[in-house]
Amino acid sequence: MQSSIRLSDVEVPFNLANRDERLQFIDDIMQEFLFQILMMRKRWGLHEGGVLILGITAIILGAWDLGIGELAGGGDYRRVGLFGDNSGLLHVADFSLMLALLSLISWIGVFGGLWIRYPIMRENIVYLTIANLGVQLGHIYSHSNSTKFPFGSELGDWGGVAVGNLIMLFLSIIVVHRAVIETRDIHVEERHNHPDPRKVAREWRDHSLRAWSIGLGCWIILTNISAWSGSHSVALRPPIEQDMTLFVAMHVISGIAAIILLVHILWYPQFMLGSSGDRIQSTRAREVAGEYIPRTTKNSQGICPICNVETPALKLSDGSYEVPCTTESCQNVGVPGTSCKECNSMIPSRITCQKCGSSTTIVSHFSRSEAW
Incomplete structure (x- = not known):
């Protein structure tokens, strides 16, 4: 517009x-x-x-x-x-x-x-x-x-x-x-x-x-x-x-x-x-x-951009992201950058890979085609 x-x-x-x-x-x-x-x-x-x-x-x-x-x-x-x-x-x-x-x-x-x-x-x-x-x-x-x-x-x-x-x-x-x-x-x-x-x-x-x-x-x-x-x-x-x-x-x-x-x-x-x-x-x-192919509506699992191992990050069908809360006693998930609804802790905008230890942004855990 x-x-x-x-x-x-x-x-x-x-x-x-x-x-x-x-x-x-x-x-x-x-x-x-x-x-x-x-x-x-x-x-x-x-x-x-x-x-x-x-x-x-x-x-x-x-x-x-x-x-x-x-x-x-x-x-x-x-x-x-x-x-x-x-x-x-x-x-x-x-x-x-x-x-x-x-x-x-x-x-x-x-x-x-x-x-x-x-x-x-x-x-x-x-x-x-x-x-x-x-x-x-x-x-x-x-x-x-x-x-x-x-x-x-x-x-x-x-x-x-x-x-x-x-x-x-x-x-x-x-x-x-x-x-x-x-x-x-x-x-x-x-x-x-x-x-x-x-x-x-x-x-x-x-x-x-x-x-x-x-x-x-x-x-x-x-x-x-x-x-x-x-x-x-x-x-x-x-x-x-x-x-x-x-x-x-x-x-x-x-x-x-x-x-x-x-x-x-x-x-x-x-x-x-x-x-x-x-x-x-x-x-x-x-x-x-033949001008339009409907996009898939399934959720996408994040993959570490360094070692290609799956991470807890999740991209939903509506384009939003979800990651687990980092508080040990909390099992909730939320949108990066917002407060957790269970413990009020900040949901991280970066995630640390458990295998290689790299700390990268949530968006980088998804391929360019998935991100855009």
């Missing part, structure tokens, strides 16, 4: 963990949000601004009906389709058709801008776009059978929303979220490994994605709200007596919030991993492509 400030350096204005240790996770999440907001203020520029303006424009143009009355009047619901003499699209008001085409062009601009700006997320842009369309079509289908959905709806009317959200959850959580998380894991394991477990722990903290995951979940919710309110505002059959302005406003506001979150969802992995050249893929996809 290339930035002038690290996530672990950010200080939250309050510390709930001081009151209750169980609230530490809230402090951690708030720290991540503050860090990401700070980085957005520093890193977002004209490109992100242009994409957001296009997205907001697309949403507003698609929902605009003032002075037209096409949506408020319900249109001619007997005409459907995109092509042909009876096409519903070709029989809308001219100004409404123009706004629809401008909205479509704006959405194409949004997609193109995201595609150019976030190259390592291109595959995931496609997945999230399909997920978004799935939810939109699902709500449209449910409203086509029940114009006031979900009010007064039957069980079968939920089919469209259910299928749309299954597509959304599969693509956004199982595909995109998993790919980003596992790419982050490989990135930290391969590029930020270090003999000092404290530095490794800090790297894991600096590459935390909990706030990003919350943002992805909020995007899913906002996409559903926008799709439902948009479908609800145009689902009634004429003559329409109910004022649907509230639902149109809800559609626009939630849609704008969703596009802002979408840019953030695509930007942060690019910001975190883009400079390293990592591709956003799941571990399984990398294994199939």
Whole structure:
């Protein structure tokens, strides 16, 4: 992660963990949000601004009906389709058709801008776009059978929303979220490994994605709200007596919030991993492509670098080290440089070989490939 400030350096204005240790996770999440907001203020520029303006424009143009009355009047619901003499699209008001085409062009601009700006997320842009369309079509289908959905709806009317959200959850959580998380894991394991477990722990903290995951979940919710309110505002059959302005406003506001979150969802992995050249893929996809071989998770026994005899030093699967306490009456083991939990003695950072008598550092008892 290339930035002038690290996530672990950010200080939250309050510390709930001081009151209750169980609230530490809230402090951690708030720290991540503050860090990401700070980085957005520093890193977002004209490109992100242009994409957001296009997205907001697309949403507003698609929902605009003032002075037209096409949506408020319900249109001619007997005409459907995109092509042909009876096409519903070709029989809308001219100004409404123009706004629809401008909205479509704006959405194409949004997609193109995201595609150019976030190259390592291109595959995931496609997945999230399909997920978004799935939810939109699902709500449209449910409203086509029940114009006031979900009010007064039957069980079968939920089919469209259910299928749309299954597509959304599969693509956004199982595909995109998993790919980003596992790419982050490989990135930290391969590029930020270090003999000092404290530095490794800090790297894991600096590459935390909990706030990003919350943002992805909020995007899913906002996409559903926008799709439902948009479908609800145009689902009634004429003559329409109910004022649907509230639902149109809800559609626009939630849609704008969703596009802002979408840019953030695509930007942060690019910001975190883009400079390293990592591709956003799941571990399984990398294994199939032969690009990744899972590391062994077994513990490693230390070997004296002088006489090649096994020593009591142990390197755990998480990269940390354990050595026995040197106090005669204590049988405990601990991390070098820390206090023993049994006798409070200092766990040594060097170990003496019982065969050759050499005193060497713990790290030197493991091969370079194991240490790094």
